[in-house]
Amino acid sequence: MIEIKNIRKKFGKLTALDNVSVSFKRGECIALLGPNGSGKTTLIKSLLGMVVPDSGTIHFDHELITGKWRYRSRLGYMPQIGRYPENMTIAQVLDMMKDIRKKEHQQYDEDLVKSFGLNNLMQKKMRTLSGGTTQKVSASLAFLFKPDVLILDEPTAGLDPLSSELLKQKIIKEKQAGKLILITSHVLSELDDLVTEVFYMQEGKLAFHKKLAVLREETGEHKLSKAIAKLMRVQEV
Amino acid sequence: MKTLLPIYTLLIFLVTAGGELEAKTIRVGKSRTVQAIQKAIDLAIDGDTVLVDPGLYQEEEIFVQKSIILKGINYPVLDGRNKYGIIRVNARDAVIDGFKMQHSGRSEIKDIGALMIYDSYRVVAINNILDDTNFGIYVQNSTNCTIKNNFLTAYGKNEVQSGNGINCWRSDSLLIIGNKITGHRDGIYFEFVTNSLTWRNISRKNIRYGIHFMFSHHDTYIGNVFEENESGVAVMYTNNIHMYNNHFLNNWGDATYGILLKDITDSEISGNHFTRNTVGIHMEGCSRINLYKNAFYNNGWAIKVQASCDQNSFTSNNFIGNTFDIATNGSLVLNSFDGNYWDKYEGYDLNRNNTGDVPYHPVSMYSMIIDSNPASLMLFRSLIVSLLDKTEKVIPGITPENLKDEKPLMKSLPL
Amino acid sequence: MKKIFKYVLVDIVQNKIVLIYTLLLLVISLSVFNLENNASKGLLSLLNIILIIVPLICIIFSTIYIYNSAEFIELLVSQPLKRRTIWLSIFSGLSGSLCLAFFLGAGIPILLYHADPTGIIMILMGLSLTVVFVSIAMMAAGLTRDKAKGIGVSILLWLYFSLIFDALLLFLLFQFQDYPLEKIMVFVSFFNPIDLSRIQILLKMDISALMGYTGAIFREFFGNTTGIALSFAGLCAWIFFPLLTSLKKFKSKDL
Helix, strand or coil: CCEEEEEEECCEEEEEEEEEEEECCCCCCEEECCCCCCCHHHHHHHCCCCCCCEEEEEEEECECCCCCCHHHHEEECCCCCCCCCCCCCCCHHHHHHHHHHHCCCCCCCCCHHCCCCCCHHHHEEEHHHHHHHHHHHHHHHHHHHCCCEEEECCCCCCHHHHHHHHHHHHHHHHHHHHCCCEECCCCCCHCCCCCCCEEEECCCEEEEEHHHHHHHHHCCCCCCCHHHHHHHHHCCC | CHHHHHHHHHHHHHHHHCCCCCCCCCECCCCCCCCCCHHHHHHCCCEEEEEEEEEEECCCCCEEEECCCEEEEECCEEEEECCCCCCCECCCCCECCCCCCCCCCCCCCCCEEEEECCCCCCCCCEEEEEECCEEEEEEEECCCCEEEECCECCCCCCCCCCCCCCEEEEECCCEEEEEEECCCCCEEEEEEEECCCEEEEEEECCCCEEEEECCCCEEEEEEEECCCCCCEEEEEECCCCEEEECEEEEECCCEEEEEEEEEEEEEEEEEEEEEEECEEEECCCCEEEEEEECCCCCCCCCECCCCCCCCCEEEECCCEEECEEEEECCCCCCCCCEEEECCCCCCCCCCCCCCCCCCCCCHHHHHHHHHHHHHHHHHHHHHHHHHHHHHHHHHCCCCCCEEECCCCCCCCCCC | CHHHHHHHHHHCCCCHHHHHHHHHHHHHHHHHHHHCCCCHHHHHHHHHHHHHHHHHHHHHHHHHHHHHHHHHHHHHHHCCCCCHHHHHHHHHHHHHHHHHHHHHHHHHHHHCCCCHHHHHHHHHHHHHHHHEEEEEEHHHHHHCCCCCHHHHHHHHHHHHHHHHHHHHHHHHHCCCCCCCCCCHHHHHHHHCCHHHHHHHHHHCCCHHHCCCHHHHHHHHHCCHHHHHHHHHHHHHHHHHHHHHHHHHHHHEEEE
16 A cells, blocks of 8 residues: 655765665554664654655655655544644544545544543643544544555554553554554554554664564564563574 | 905095095096007006006106006006016005006017016005016016006916016115015015015916025015915025914925025014925025924925024924925934924823823934935835834934924824 | 635634734833823824834744644645645735734724824835735745744844844945935835835824925835835735745645
8 A cells, every 4th residue: 555665865964765665564563663763753744744855765655755645534643742832722633634525535533532522622722732632533534534644653652551542442442444554653552453554664774674574483472561572682683 | 346446535635635636537448549558657646546547558668756546447458569578666655556468569678567666665466467578567666566467477487587476675664565476487586675575475386486585584474375386485585574374385396395484583474384395495595493283284394494504493282184394404403393293203191181102203213214215205105204213202313302392292283 | 715714814814923912002102192182192102113013923923823734734635625725824814814913903993093194004014014024924934834944034034134234234335425326216215025015104103204304205206196005015025925926835845
């Protein structure tokens, strides 16, 4: 579904992406992992068209995305830190997004809005919301338009355990519905039940891209965190 | 016309009072026995009236040398065909009333007036319309003459070729009343004219000055309007003039003044309105002039006082909406400015006596800068200029420190 | 385009700073008109507000707003929208709301107390300067990534247009005062939107003084229809040039 070929991106002297090629398929839930500054966010942003790669190509459903914008109607994005116009209410933000994407979608997926209990907070202004509530809004927005691809940047950061669990359930549900899901997270333990593939980056390069099952087999560890740790140790040696 | 009838009666009475013969009236017209005005005048004797029917009269210069009343009915047209003067008067007690004089001639050698009055006494020119004349009414060496309610229009293109509207030279005790003058070189011009009154005239859109005089002492100017003249008004080398309640309006341009006072001394200027002039009053070499209760509204510069002026006093005037109030070119101040209203005054009045407690300095620094560097006017009212001006107000460096109003009024005067 | 514009506008209109700005303008305008016993003096006091405060508030508020909206802009970019649409919507939202603030705060009092050509040209110039400085802020914010640096650049730009430019000009006028500089001054004034606006207001306010000396040249140029049209074209250029520069930059910008 997404084909990334040889993309490179430099910010000044820093190489954020160094000749990365990868393809993501429908129905997978992929964990984008790696230390800070390894290029995960840059990769996501390249997918979203926020960052323009210096070279290389990205195809979305066999279509080159450079300079295109319509393909994004099939994407749902939940940013790491969501900030919204501070004087808008939650209702206005939702309305605005619906307004923006009106043509393509008539029905909305409001599961998360309901389960997070945002309905009771609709008239609250964005600047009065806690970080967690803002994240709930971001998450709800990502799922609202039933996108084919979900890109979630640190989705559970700042969420309380209950909401975190709700979000996980939702992710699983969407995965089963055959959507492509990309997740970055530092809390590896959370990803155990979710992911089907692991995509590990280091210093702008792809370290490895493996099925979770394969990874577990290779390392003999069930827990994702331990498996990764083991693999890294092996590589260092 | 009706209202003026008693005056004629009186005039006729005066003219005929001393005469030994019964006054008669000679009528002139196309359908009458006398068809030329000059012929009627030749037939008349002192005290007679020559009454002219309406119509076009193309005679060469008509000469009046007798004490007669020459009166037109419904403005008979006297046409100079751009060759001749139209009426020439050299008489005592003559009246020229109700004619339309047009297309008078012009000469390079001497000034030709449409209506020339010379070496005369008590001549009256009243209710005439002068159209397309070079010099309009020309008074020379005459005394006690009255020029009243005449309507003078010329179409001068440049200063050199046009003549003045009412031009008076070496005369005394004239009355110039209620005339309307436009399109001439100078609307009214006096040279060596003394003890005269100029009252309620309107002089506008002339190609040089609205009024221009020199060496004309002891004259009085009341209630005249001088508007949109190319160079405003200029008066020179004269003492003892009295100007009351005149209006100087909309005189715009480089070297254009509401009034230019050059070497004027011992005079009174009061109750006048100076509105929307580039410079309201420009004074050079003036002494002992009292300027009080004048209104200066929306002028570029209300008053420019050159350093050559001394002992002039400016009191109880209103200065409102002028870009600059006072400008001067020196640091020595020999004139007094007291008890005026300045709208730019920012002081306070703690004892509530309607007089500001701190003096007002009416000279702004930037006006002095503009004086030396005119192009800098473009930066006027910019932040840098406001800052410079404010600094100068606190620490005067360029502006004359002594030029100040110690008793600025808090409220404008009802002028 | 219209959709985002609407929401940005609603957001900014409710912004505290904009509300305070509107009230401040309103209080200043009402007090200058009520305290001064003649309205034209009040107008004069307002002139400084329009030429100094309006550009300052507009450029700083817009710059800060753009930086604070960085994440929101990211969110919008991740939506099926053209970048051009997003940027222009933010620009129109900012200029629309600040123009509204100016009109409510200063425009209406001017219309109430001084609805003559001078008053109307002042309102027009205030509105133009608002849009021009929003546009310049978009450029300053678009060209620098760092917020503190961007705000610094904005303040410097404001300082340049409202003070330094004129100070330099004054200096040059005195350096070259033996040369006829009037025509050059006319030309140079196009390089500063504040000067362009100020001259248009001067032409209404100080026409009597402008008629003397070199005034004739200024009036000949700025006073006739072509001149007025050219000044407005100049102001429009000051709106479009920075805006298009920032748009070009934004289109290829990494967020």
